[in-house]
Amino acid sequence: MDRFGFVAVILLLQFKCLYCVEDCDVHATITRRIENDGFHRDLHSLVEIVVDHADLWINCSVILEEKIPAALYVNPDQLQELQRFKQLSSCAAVMGAVNIELPEAIATEHTVIAYSPLQCTQNLLSAKLSLPVHARYRAPIPGGGHVEGHLNSPRLFLHCLEDTCLRANAQAAANFSCQPCVEFTGKNCSWFSLPYETNSVTMNIRIPVGNSDLRAIVVIVTLTITWTATVYVLSTIFLKHRKGKSIS
Known part of the structure; x- marks a missing residue:
């Protein structure tokens, strides 16, 4: 590439870069x-x-x-x-x-x-x-x-x-x-x-x-439900166990 061609390429690249930045x-x-x-x-x-x-x-x-x-x-x-x-x-x-x-x-x-x-x-x-x-x-x-x-x-x-x-x-x-x-x-x-x-x-x-003001009510209700459920499960197991013994 001759000197003129080289300069033309450089100018083209600079013009393209300038065009891009401006737009x-x-x-x-x-x-x-x-x-x-x-x-x-x-x-x-x-x-x-x-x-x-x-x-x-x-x-x-x-x-x-x-x-x-x-x-x-x-x-x-x-x-x-x-x-x-x-x-x-x-x-x-x-x-x-x-x-x-x-x-x-x-x-x-x-x-x-x-x-x-x-x-x-x-x-x-x-x-x-x-x-x-x-x-x-x-x-x-x-x-x-x-x-x-x-x-x-x-x-x-x-x-x-x-x-x-x-x-x-x-x-x-x-x-x-x-x-x-x-x-x-x-x-x-x-x-x-x-x-x-x-x-x-x-x-x-x-x-x-x-609401922390309801802490006591929540504790009482939770314990009541938990104990009720526990008693129900244990009584169910006991009754089934007793019924099994009576059949045998």
Whole structure:
């Protein structure tokens, strides 16, 4: 290649890079909502990313990194079951170990990542991600009622086959599996963190709490039922044993 050709290639590459960066404007939003009541909820997140040129965002996927507080937990066994029967709109995994039996007082927060490919419609990239979230047991309080658990906004990470635009808009990068739904422990790729707007920076979840004023009544009723059931079982066994002896 002569000198003129070499210079032409360099200029073409610079022009392509400049074109890409100038047309890399992106606006991301996450719309969050909680379904169901009581101790068992479903968390739904709709990720929408508006871009100037969809052809510059090729084969993109999204990860939401959720920090689950001590008042809540995500059951890893339930996630595997739901994914096996294709009952989740996305795939997810708990990072590290989580003890679902612990009460809130001695539990710690844990991290969950939810993953989904982004669907492209004209200049809109979108994905729906869901997680089953459960409230931990909390010690009863006078009067009972409800307390609020707080779930903060997740971190949004993207990975695209062509990441020039992504790098131009990213705030930071992290390593996750390239295809989490296929290989959570496989090859890692760089996922770029994007800023976004949301309808709820902090989600408040009302958690039922027992009434400590009813402690005496609960103890009396529980003991009464337990002793009644025990006497019934023992009397049934005794009568059957006695009847067997009389027949023999």
